[in-house]
Amino acid sequence: MALPTGRCEMTTVQENVVTDDAQAVPAGVPLARRLRPLIGMTVVAAVALASGMGGGADRYEIFVATHFLAFVIAAAGLNILYGYSGLVSLGHGAFFSVGAYGMGWGLLNTGLPFAVLLVLVLLAAVAIGLVLVLPTLRVQGHFLAMVTVAYASVVHVILVNWDSVTGGPLGLSISPRRLETWVPSEEVLFGFAVVTAAAALLFMSLVRTSSVGRAWRSIRQSEVSAACLAVPVRRYRVLAFVVSAVLAAFGGVIYGLNVGFLTPSEYDVMLSINLLIAVIVGGSGRFLGPVLGSAIVVIGPEFFRFLGDHRELMLGLILIAALSFGRGGIAGLLEDLARPIISRLRGSGRRTAGAGAAHEGEVA
Amino acid sequence: MGAQHIDEVCLTVSDVSVEFGGLHALRNVSATVRPGTVLGIVGPNGAGKTTLFNVVSGVVRATSGSVRLDGEDVTGLPPHLRARHGLSRTFQNLALNEEMTVLENVLMGAQRRVPVSLGRLAWDVVTRRSAARELDARRDSLRVMAALGLLDDRDRLISELPFGTRRRVDMARALSGSPRTLLLDEPFSGLGDRERPLMAEIIHAIRKEGTVGMVLVEHDMTVVTELCDELVVLNEGTVLASGDPRSVLADPVVQEAYLGPQLERRRGARR
DSSP: OOSOOTTSOOHHHHHTOOTTHHHHSOSSOOHHHHHHHHHHHHHHHHHHHHHHHHTTOOHHHHHHHHHHHHHHHHHHHHIIIIIITOOOOSOTHHHHHHHHHHHHHHHHHOOOOHHHHHHHHHHHHHHHHHHHHGGGTTOOHHHHHHHHHHHHHHHHHHHHHOHHHHOGGGOEEOOHHHHHHHOOSHHHHHHHHHHHHHHHHHHHHHHHTSHHHHHHHHHHHOHHHHHHTTOOHHHHHHHHHHHHHHHHHHHHHHHHHHHOEEOGGGGSHHHHHHHHHHHHHHOTTSSSHHHHHHIIIIIHHHHTGGGGGGHHHHHHHHHHHHHHTOTTHHHHHHHHHHHHHHHHHHHHHHHHHTTTHHHHHHHO | OOGGGTTOOSEEEEEEEEEETTEEEEEEEEEEEOTTOEEEEEOSTTSSHHHHHHHHHTSSOOSEEEEEETTEEOTTOOHHHHHTTTEEEOOTTOOOOTTSBHHHHHHGGGGGGSOSOHHHHHHHHHTTHHHHHHHHHHHHHHHHHHHTTOGGGTTSBGGGSOHHHHHHHHHHHHHTTOOSEEEEESTTTTOOTTHHHHHHHHHHHHHHHOSOEEEEEOSOHHHHHHHOSEEEEEETTEEEEEESHHHHHHOHHHHHHHHHHHHHHHHHHHO
16 A cells, blocks of 8 residues: 555656556466476486396496485585575585584484484474574675685594594494385485475475565675664574584485495585585585585596596586586576577567567567 | 554654664654655665664664554564564565565565464464465465566566566565555665656555655755655764755755865866
C-alpha cells in the first residue's frame, strides 16, 4: 500500500510499461526451471555410476572417483562460504579432518551404527564451527585467511600429537571387519558419495536464489550496504561458516572411509589450500565451480602421472591460467563462451514473438 | 490518503551530535519528517549531510541525541534492525550487486520481512511460510518494477545496464518491502537530461501516495525547491537554517555560507 502502484500518475514512466504485464509475469520461478541444471547433473552422475559398475572400472578408478566426490561435497560448502559470501577460508581442511578422524575413531571405538556416527560427526562439526567462527567475525579478506590458516595448522598439530585418539604420526587404520558391516564394498561407498554430492550441489544451487542466498551474496559485495538492506551480517556469516564446515566434514567422512587409513600428513594445511583452489579454479559462486575445480585438483594429477614428482607443477600452472580468466574461473569461462549462443537463441525467440524486434534490429 | 497521516511523524532526529576524535561532524541537529513529505538537506561539501544519513541508518552512532522511526527510539539499534522499522535508503554509489539480476536486487528490499532469528527462519522453511513470503516479495518487487518501468530488464544482470537504469533499480529496491522512511542520497547525480524528469516524477508519485516520508540530499537547487516541502541547510555540522525551501534559500545568512565563496569571487572579479 505504501508504494507507488499502478494508479500513480507517472505518465512518462507508464508509457514504457503496460501495467497488465505486471500480472502477466509469473511471480515465482517454477521449481522445474530451477532444477534443470540438477537434472542434467544427475544424468551425468548416473552415467558415471553405470560405467563405473558395468563398464568394469577397476578399483583404483572407483577410488579416485570417490575421492573426487568427497572433494566436491567439501568444495560445495566452501563455494557457499567464499563464492556466495566472499569469506576466504584457508582452514576448511580442519573440518575435513574432523569428519575423517571423527568417523574413523567412532567406528573403531564405539559400537554405534554408521548413521548415528554420521549425525554425531556432523553435529561435532557444527559445534566446532560455532566456536571457530567467533574469532573470525571481526576480520575480512587477508586477515580472515590468516586466522583460518591457523585453524588448519592447529588441527594438524593436534592430529600428530594426540596419540591416544588420533594414533599420532602413525595414524589410524579403520579395520576392514568393522568397516564391512556398513561399507561392504567400494561401489557402495561410491554410490553413497554420488547421492551425497548431488544433494550437496542441489542444496548449494537452491539456496543461492533464496532469501538467505541473496543475503550472503549481498555480504560479499559490501557488509555495510548489506546491513542497510536489513541483513543481520554477523548471523549470516556464522551461518555460512557452519554450513560450509558441515559439508567439509561430510566430505572428510567419505574421504576417510575411502582411504581406510588415516595419516595426519594428508590433513595438513595443503589440504585446505587445495579445497580453496578447487573453488577458485572451478569458478567461485558458480554451480559447476566445485565440480570442475575438484576434477582438476583430484583427477588432474592422475593425467600428469608421467611427470612424476613434477606434477604439482601442472596444478600450479592451471591455477595461474584459471586465475588469469578472472573471478569466474573455468565455469565462468564456459559461461562467457555460452552466453552469445544463448542470447542469440533468446533473441530469435523474441523476434518470432514479435516483441522488441525493432530494438533488437537496432542493436544488431 | 495523505490527510489521515498529517500529524504522524515517521522520522525524528533530535539534538544529534557526532564527534570523530574531537572533530564535530554534527552538532545538535534536529529534524522531523512526516509521511508524504520530502525534507531536503543541502550544504557545502563536508557540511555533515552524509554523516546525518549514516546516523539515521545506524552506520554511525550518535555521540548524543536520539533518532526515532515511527515514534520508536532506534538510537541504539544496528542498521539491519532499523531497516525493520521501515527505514530504507538509496545509495549515491548505488551499491547494487552486479552479479545479481535486476529482480534479485529489488528483492533485497524485502529482506526486512525475513526474521532476524535463524531458528525462526529455519522453522519458516519447514512450515513453508518462507515460500509464501518469497512469493509475496516477488509480487511486491514486480509491482514496484512495473511502476518504475523496469519489467523488461527483470532478468538482466546489473552489469549489462546503463547507469540511468541502475539508479532506477536502486530506487525500486528501496521502495520494495513497504518502507515508511526513505533516505535518498543524491538520486539525481549521474543522470542525463532525459532521466532527471523521470526521477523527479518518481519522487513526486511517492510523495502523492502520502505514506512514505523522504529525506533528500541534493546539490541541484532547482530540484530541491521543486521537490521539497521543507529544507535544512547544514554548514560545518550545524543547522544554519530550516523551513520553506524558497524562503530558506533567500535567507542572506544561507546565501553567505552556501554561496559565500562564489559571491566573494564575483565581487573580486568586479573590482
